[in-house]
Amino acid sequence: MTAVADEFAVRTEDLGKVYGELPAVVGLDLSVPRGTTFGFLGPNGAGKTTTISMLCTLLRPTVGRAFVAGHDVVAEPHSVRERIGLVFQETTLDLDLTAEEGLRFHAELFGIPWRVSRPKVAALLELVDLTGSRDRPVREFSGGMRRRLEIARGLLTTPQVLFLDEPTTGLDPQTRTVIWEHLHELREQHGITLFLTTHHLEEAEHCDRIAIMDGGQVEVEGSPAELKAEVGHDTVVLRTGDDAAAVRVIAERFGLDAVSGPDGVRLRVADGAAFVPAFCAEAGVPVLSATVVPPSLDDVFLHHTGRTIRAERSGPLTVNDVGRRR
Template sequence: MATTDELAVRTEDLGKTYGDTPAVVGLDLAVPRGVTFGFLGPNGAGKTTTINMLCTLLRPTAGRAFVAGHDVVAEPHAVRERLGLVFQETTLDMDLTAQEALRFHAELFGVPWRQSRRTVAALLELVGLTECRSRPVREFSGGMRRRLEIARGLLTAPQVLFLDEPTTGLDPQTRTVIWEHLHRLRQERGITLFLTTHHLEEAEHCDLLAIMDNGQVEVEGTPAELKAEVAGDTVLLRTRDDVAAARVVGERFGIEASSGPEGVRLSVADGAAFVPKFCAEAGIPVVSATVTPPSLDDVFLHHTGRTIRAERSGPLTVEDVGRRR
């Protein structure tokens, strides 16, 4: 097992409770250095609370946590010196130019002037904003502002960069651009990326993934490992008689199936092989057939009993907190 010094992030039974309401419960993590690690879960799952504890913005009520080998409670200053943070909501000053925003941040963290000039120029180049360095932030698109915030998070050369919902509110094309920059900076700088997300497509970018719900990690592994745990492909058949087709699937093939408005749905190890076999042996005309390999949404459904796509993306309410365990 890796030691604390070999890990970018480690937690031991980490927890946070508000009054009688637990927000994070018994969290055990071991995140290697240099990987992209993601928390996948709906809003209100405890992801942001966890990030705030790891970044020393929130004091845990149980357990311990280490970032870059340092205890977040006993050594908060050492932790802060080794991390960068991109908040879920933008915190940029809209009246500053991109260059001014980065230089101001560098000054706050005591970066020497000459060093900050070189660093700011390099970071603007890294995130593709060099030509826009003299434009005020208020003129930037959402994607440009996000890239500037990522550059700001890198100013102090962190060992771990925390990103809380890094592409929330951005269109798919802009998300792709953001991830191109994130992959490049990890390759060039060898830092650890630790992010939260409720976007399934974004979670696919992670080397390691933890599915979080109701303040607890339900399962952890690589995206491929997690999808492999789900039993087979999903097959959706539309036939001339869906009720009869579902019955035949159960009686003849020994596979549980359900019929509904969308057709007959079942799960099977090799969907591509099952469909022609059903067409040849069932004696029921098939109108259409769709075979879908396991997805992270299927993994989430398997472990939580609901799909993450069904979760709304609005802000957490008091009622939501009350429903947590």
């Protein structure tokens, strides 16, 4: 079948997945422009992996439609698979093969001729900085090296869209940074669309747009800057010589609510940088230190779901979790 002319790399219309009577994904409407980095941010059990599985034709949607690279995921699954790469959350590498052998074997499975795959394998190993380890068995690789190899494998078929399910889970912060350097480089070089799921706030900051997902639904979508601007308020933490007096002054002279805790006096204000000198000038209370923290994606998640993303759910998704909008 012929691809539908579409400016979007991924587009869904009222997409949903139900297991028995348990909705896992509900009413998903997405439009992801080509050549962008798009992220699903949410805790474990939010429906992110289920969504990616539907988009990659691994799960059949219960309702709605989805198009990837202009092709319908239900009506044209083979056309979709020819145009995507996928990096699973759990490693799927053959540990007994070397890095080069694993990539060559993957190329053969996809019917890529040797004359084509040989230079491509070499170029991808260079892209992810594994050329010097091409002849080492994968079982000797660190977690970061294995993840980079999996990204290279996902690029072997020259995908238009690369799906990454929790691409840096279990990796240390330094390795996450290296992985993202490679992801940015490959997007710039190849112009592909990156579509990822994550529950790491720092990782979501790399995205052009993110959708916050919770309970099987998208609560809000936008760029990280737009979403943080919507929350709007800075968090100010003051350490003073008299916290109780500081709380009273903040309420009486500035009309703001503040609370006193172990870390000092905490309040939220539209412009924290302007508030601090004004408070110091008028309060009459010694200020020992002041910290101004702009809105974070965790604040955005809290604003839309009622809890922070750091308080991840540990149990399975329940019916009561779905159908709840805030």
